[in-house]
Amino acid sequence: MSNPFARAKYALSAHNFRQLPPDAGAEVAFAGRSNAGKSSCLNALVQQNALARVSKTPGRTQQLVFFDVAPQKHLVDLPGYGYAKVPQDLQAHWQQFLDGYFSTRDALQGLVVIMDIRHPLKDYDRQMLGYAASRGLPAHAVLTKADKLSRGAAANTLQAVRMELQRLWADTVSVQTFSAESKQGVDELRKVVSFWLQI
Ligand SMILES: Nc1nc2c(ncn2[C@@H]2O[C@H](COP(=O)(O)OP(=O)(O)OP(=O)(O)O)[C@@H](O)[C@H]2O)c(=O)[nH]1
Numbered sequence: 001m002s003n004p005f006a007r008a009k010y011a012l013s014a015h016n017f018r019q020l021p022p023d024a025g026a027e028v029a030f031a032g033r034s035n036a037g038k039s040s041c042l043n044a045l046v047q048q049n050a051l052a053r054v055s056k057t058p059g060r061t062q063q064l065v066f067f068d069v070a071p072q073k074h075l076v077d078l079p080g081y082g083y084a085k086v087p088q089d090l091q092a093h094w095q096q097f098l099d100g101y102f103s104t105r106d107a108l109q110g111l112v113v114i115m116d117i118r119h120p121l122k123d124y125d126r127q128m129l130g131y132a133a134s135r136g137l138p139a140h141a142v143l144t145k146a147d148k149l150s151r152g153a154a155a156n157t158l159q160a161v162r163m164e165l166q167r168l169w170a171d172t173v174s175v176q177t178f179s180a181e182s183k184q185g186v187d188e189l190r191k192v193v194s195f196w197l198q199i
Contacts, residue, residue, distance in 0.1 A: 003190065004199045005046040008075065011066040016097060020064070020105075025072025026197045027107045031128045032078075032114030037144040040180035041114050042067075042077060045189055052077055064101065073197045074107070102131045110138045110196035112189070117143040117154060117177060120161050126168070133169045140192045141165060141175040147182045 014020045032038035039052035051067065065077040079094050102108070111132040115125050120143055132139040143161060146154045154177050165173040174192065178185035 003047050004194050005069055005075075005190065006048075008046040008048065008051060008067045008069045010051070011068045011074065013063045013065045015063045017100060020101075021066055021074070023105055023107050025074070025107055026109045027066070027074035027076050027105075028110045028112060028193050028196050029076040029078050029108060030112045030114060033116075033119075033122060033124055036114045036116045037180060038077065038114040041142060041144055041178060041189075042075065044178075044180040044183060044186050045193065046075075064097075069197065070199050073199055075193070076108075098131075102137075103135060108137060110140065110193070112140050112142060112193065114142045114144055117146050117149055117157055120157060121164060129165070129169060129173055133172055136172070138196070139169075139173045140189075141173060142178045142185070142189060143175065144178040144180060146177040146184060147179040 012019070012021060030038055030042060032041075042052040043049055046067075046069075052065070063079060067075040067077070069075060078098065111128065113125050113128050115121065120141075125141075129139050129141070131137075141161065143154070143158060149157065158175065158177050162175050165175055176185050176188050176192075178189060
């Protein structure tokens with residue numbers, strides 16, 4: 001499969017509503033707990049080593065980061081959440097910003113939630129998937145670092161998560177396994193995101 005994301009490039013970072021690009025075109029947001037592997041997943045998706053910064057220090061992505069994929073087509077890297085050392089007033093600011101972004105952003109076509117396959121569906125993952133469901137937005141769960149499990153264990157987790165998502169949100173959330181290390185699942189993720197962006 002050719003890679004429609006190959007020309008993705010950094011566009012801007014927004015700390016608040018004023019800094020957001022115009023609400024036009026289409027965008028897909030990526031969320032994940034700190035250290036889940038979101039930056040590595042984005043880099044594998046676009047096939048660039050350093051588009052989204054990969055860091056061993058969790059929680060440093062503290063704004064909405066927009067990447068241009070094509071004219072008025074964006075990938076949006078949401079703040080890594082669940083990082084205990086962030087001051088509480090900043091947490092509150094992001095929470096408010098994220099709530100507003102999710103409830104009002106017309107360009108938003110879908111949400112990808114990146115989870116470490118060894119720790120899926122934590123509270124914040126459920127919260128993000130719940131946001132999407134509450135406004136009828138499709139969501140896609142990515143169980144990354146699948147290379148850390150045996151094939152059988154990864155398949156079992158996939159099945160368990162699929163059943164739980166089905167129970168909670170019926171058919172609005174899909175799920176796959178993924179590895180930025182082995183590149184397993186990259187094509188599947190590209191298909192979902194390019195369909196949402198219509199590219
Ligand atoms: N084995 C393996 N390690 C991975 C994979 N994806 C990410 N990692 C490692 O997990 C750590 C965190 O990865 P990042 O991509 O920086 O995670 P992040 O979710 O973007 O982290 P924040 O910047 O805190 O949001 C790094 O040490 C990565 O090398 C994967 O698919 N397999």
